[in-house]
Amino acid sequence: MTDESKRKLALVFLGPPGAGKGTQAKLIAERYGIPHVSTGDILRDNVARGTGLGLKAKAIMARGELVPDTLVFDMVALRLRQPDAEQGFILDGFPRTVAQAEWLDAFLERELIDNAHNVKVRPIVVQINVDYNQLLRRLTGRRTCPAGHIYNIYLQPPRVDETCDVDGLKLVLRSDDREEVIRERLAAYERQTKPLVDYYWNKGRLVAVNGGSAVRQVTGQMIQAIEQMSAAEVKSGRR
Numbered sequence: 001m002t003d004e005s006k007r008k009l010a011l012v013f014l015g016p017p018g019a020g021k022g023t024q025a026k027l028i029a030e031r032y033g034i035p036h037v038s039t040g041d042i043l044r045d046n047v048a049r050g051t052g053l054g055l056k057a058k059a060i061m062a063r064g065e066l067v068p069d070t071l072v073f074d075m076v077a078l079r080l081r082q083p084d085a086e087q088g089f090i091l092d093g094f095p096r097t098v099a100q101a102e103w104l105d106a107f108l109e110r111e112l113i114d115n116a117h118n119v120k121v122r123p124i125v126v127q128i129n130v131d132y133n134q135l136l137r138r139l140t141g142r143r144t145c146p147a148g149h150i151y152n153i154y155l156q157p158p159r160v161d162e163t164c165d166v167d168g169l170k171l172v173l174r175s176d177d178r179e180e181v182i183r184e185r186l187a188a189y190e191r192q193t194k195p196l197v198d199y200y201w202n203k204g205r206l207v208a209v210n211g212g213s214a215v216r217q218v219t220g221q222m223i224q225a226i227e228q229m230s231a232a233e234v235k236s237g238r239r
């Protein structure tokens, strides 16, 4: 591994539900050896385990609304302070609002310094763009197996109807993948998350990729964009 690839990375993947953030995050997390931190996954895990946080979040999530910041901030801080996130992380589903982005900037400023390169670690924000109709097909067709494998009945069906290829478990429709909830989630994205694009663009932190192409192609575009921004950061030596 080159010294270049050891730079600490605070990656943020931005894009509407169904843009492929989760899929790309897994691939890119592997590539850099940093964890994929999905706030949606952490919240769903809390709901499934019936924790205090889960009990508070459950009804809000079922309506497709955003869980209050106070709950989400504590949860994210706890996760990003784990030892596996010391070299960086990929955030998927967070931040979703400008208030959350400001909180993240302050958190990074306080807690993440790349001493090896003598730079502060600023977020590299990758926006994944996908056409609205393509998003609807992806989301209404999504089925997941209880162990986490993901299919799409239109685009990537399992070999046997409603059954996971890997473990034979019955596939389910996530309660927030129902069409009326999906429309609300996309509307919430438009309303609340789009201003993030302006926020990060104005700070020079944003790169956009076309998420409509094949998975590996999108991954390639993303890695190229991340490397470019990260190299520029170290070169400019801002601290």
Ligand code: AMP
Pocket (backbone or CB within 6 Å): 017, 039, 040, 041, 043, 060, 061, 062, 064, 065, 066, 067, 068, 072, 092, 093, 094, 095, 096, 100, 176, 185
């Ligand atoms: P996701 O899997 O990212 O689509 O998230 C599923 C649900 O979890 C969302 O619809 C929200 O209810 C909740 N959620 C996830 N991330 C956040 C966040 N950053 N802020 C508030 N709520 C969130």
